[in-house]
Amino acid sequence: MHCHPANSSPLRVLGVDPASAGATGYAVVEARGSRCAAVCFGVIPAARDAARDLPGRLREIHAQIAALIEEFAPGQVALEAIFAALNVKTALRLAEVRGVILLAAAQRNLPVTSYSPREVKATIAGYGHAAKEQVQRMVGAILDMKEIPEPTDAADALAVALCHIRFAQAEARFGAPARLLAVPRAVRRNLSRAPRILSAR
Numbered sequence: 001m002h003c004h005p006a007n008s009s010p011l012r013v014l015g016v017d018p019a020s021a022g023a024t025g026y027a028v029v030e031a032r033g034s035r036c037a038a039v040c041f042g043v044i045p046a047a048r049d050a051a052r053d054l055p056g057r058l059r060e061i062h063a064q065i066a067a068l069i070e071e072f073a074p075g076q077v078a079l080e081a082i083f084a085a086l087n088v089k090t091a092l093r094l095a096e097v098r099g100v101i102l103l104a105a106a107q108r109n110l111p112v113t114s115y116s117p118r119e120v121k122a123t124i125a126g127y128g129h130a131a132k133e134q135v136q137r138m139v140g141a142i143l144d145m146k147e148i149p150e151p152t153d154a155a156d157a158l159a160v161a162l163c164h165i166r167f168a169q170a171e172a173r174f175g176a177p178a179r180l181l182a183v184p185r186a187v188r189r190n191l192s193r194a195p196r197i198l199s200a201r
Contacts (some may be wrong), residue, residue: 011168012039014074014110015161016065016101017153020093022046024061025153028072029143029161036165038143040072041154054096062100069108077105078164080156081114115163120156123163135159 010032017025027041044064047057069077079101082094105112118128125138136155140148142162149155 011076011165012072012074013076013078013161013164013168014065014068014072014105015078015157015159015164017080017156017160018061018094018097018101019046019153020090020097023151023153024097025151025155025157026065026068027154027157027161028068028074029158029165031165031169036143036162038145038149038158040068041149041158043151043153054093058096058100061097062104065101065104066107069104069110074110076164076168077101077110077112078160079112079114080120080160081116083117113164113167115160115167120159120163123166124159132156 012028012030015027015029019025023043023046025041025043028039030037030039044061047053047060068074079098082091082098102112115123121130121135122128124130124142125134127134130138132152132155136148136150136152139145139155139158139162143149143158149158
């Protein structure tokens with residue numbers, strides 16, 4: 001876990017990359033105008049037997065996300081959406097993980113927005129099918145990190161937070177219809193046809 005002391009900021013976002021069985025990545029990113037910095041990032045480790053102890057796994061994820069919200073006081077939460085190609089069993093488990101994250105945010109009245117993996121990759125790397133390594137490098141460059149962020153689950157959470165910041169800033173400047181401006185021009189047409197899963201604000 002990599003963290004710095006919390007302080008006030010114009011925009012602070014908790015990004016989460018939920019996982020049904022593996023590690024769940026999290027990251028708090030602070031935006032000051034066009035500059036972004038990683039306040040905190042890391043992972044909630046995978047359980048040894050997540051399938052058998054799902055209630056315990058969900059309880060742990062909820063507790064840690066709630067603790068992050070309490071400590072770092074983000075104003076918004078961004079989540080990676082469920083990938084449509086997942087099998088039903090995996091999708092249901094992932095939905096349960098997302099559910100406890102949504103609960104932790106709702107308990108603090110925080111708005112939550114979901115982004116598809118394709119949206120995140122396109123916004124950060126300029127290509128909706130970018131490899132994880134490419135996303136990691138771009139996240140490190142955007143946040144001016146000396147080293148590529150590790151592990152990949154934490155890097156994905158940083159990417160989700162940065163994606164939301166870019167969309168939120170575009171919306172704040174140009175209004176809701178201009179959210180698409182946050183995405184590189186070359187991929188806007190394809191993303192406009194891709195479904196988005198948004199939680200209620």
